Ligand code: NAD
């Protein structure tokens with residue numbers, strides 16, 4: 351369907367949301383010029399790199415869309431002024447991490463990038479502009495944006511008065527599956543008051559999303575629904591992770607338990623995979639934001655309830671680290687360990703808040719020497735996350751960690767393989783071949799349930815698998 355109202359879209363923020371989302375819009379709205387803009391010049395350069403294997407983010411299917419639409423109806427630029435002044439509709443897709451300092455530190459979202467973007471819009475926009483919150487934001491942020499827009503605009507004498515409509519349109523994509531999620535969303539949520547602006551956004555989505563999947567709400571419900579959806583999803587993972595520990599203690603098998611409960615249609619079978627603790631840039635930040643909101647409104651019991659989801663998640667990472675040390679005779683000092691997977695989940699190069707970071711850092715602090723293999727995460731990222739340069743050595747002049755280029759080279763002289771991400775290639779490993787390169791006794795710690803336990807045991811491994819009873 352051809353939309354004839356919106357002609358120019360600008361997206362502020364060329365990250366994991368802005369890039370893929372606008373690529374899918376470009377795919378379905380060929381008559382609209384879409385400009386993605388960012389203050390990060392190297393990121394924009396990477397989006398414009400003619401070799402699509404150098405795009406700043408890895409997401410299956412994204413490179414094809416970029417090749418098809420870049421410089422046709424999809425543009426990446428650092429020219430924020432021009433992108434804003436040409437736009438009828440602007441998506442705000444900037445980062446909203448947890449505040450590290452000041453009021454609400456450790457819980458509240460840091461809105462400084464949202465505020466800076468709103469001020470840029472107030473300054474550079476022309477005529478009427480629809481401003482759409484794509485970033486995940488605390489309830490009532492739209493009001494703040496409206497205030498900034500209406501009070502900080504600079505109007506030239508010969509310019510018509512600027513006007514704005516602010517909408518909330520949270521994004522529900524999950525990384526590694528972003529293109530599919532954007533192409534076939536479970537729902538599109540649009541919150542607002544201005545019916546004309548809401549209809550303009552609905553018209554855009556109707557180019558590929560069935561009408562019945564588009565939900566219209568008031569703006570606060572929309573903002574709160576996003577935080578609540580992430581809180582519920584994370585709560586499911588913390589629940590199954592908590593039960594995984596009980597399975598290990600009792601002889602129940604978490605796969606059997608997941609299957610049995612997931613067949614209850616009221617519970618459903620998705621998001622019941624235990625793991626080393628959820629990671630990613632959003633679950634923890636959004637729950638903490640929810641906790642902060644509850645505390646602000648004096649709902650302390652509600653705040654404590656949701657905070658426990660994060661506490662259990664941290665406990666899961668910690669208990670896995672400790673049990674690895676325990677099983678390796680109580681010490682990993684000087685032992686080489688192979689880490690399979692550093693990203694927070696498969697099919698992404700994103701490591702933000704990955705369980706691997708905490709587990710690896712704890713193992714290094716215990717004296718282990720890590721050989722890390724991940725198909726998509728590079729040295730620089732690991733260096734940054736571990737806060738340890740690649741060349742840093744222990745007191746015995748051994749490198750604390752190195753990055754391996756393959757599964758095979760990673761395990762050389764290792765005492766154990768620790769699987770932290772469920773990459774496809776970890777599912778069909780020939781353990782018989784691998785064990786020959788390792789020290790004995792050789793261990794597998796499988797935090798993602800990807801290993802065929804019987805085959806690993808037949809190859810001669812000791813294996814610990816999450817949610818599985820081991821004596
Ligand atoms: P990101 O850090 O990958 O990207 C944000 C980008 O915004 C950065 O490149 C940054 O340079 C840019 N930016 C910041 N301030 C700017 C400014 N004033 N002008 C221009 N550019 C600016 O973040 P992300 O993962 O894409 O997340 C963005 C938002 O979407 C967050 O609120 C997040 O909670 C939400 N969200 C993320 C996901 C996800 O899977 N990553 C999914 C749904 C929602």
Ligand code: UGA
Nearest residue numbers: 521522523524525621622623624625628629630632694695
């Ligand atoms: C999550 C939500 O799924 C998206 O709907 C939301 O838009 C997004 O957060 C966001 O707001 O940023 P994402 O973090 O990309 O998406 O990935 P998920 O698939 O939700 O996985 C999050 C973490 O939970 C990963 O570490 C993953 O390994 C873990 N997980 C997930 C499990 O341990 N078990 C599961 O069953 C599912």
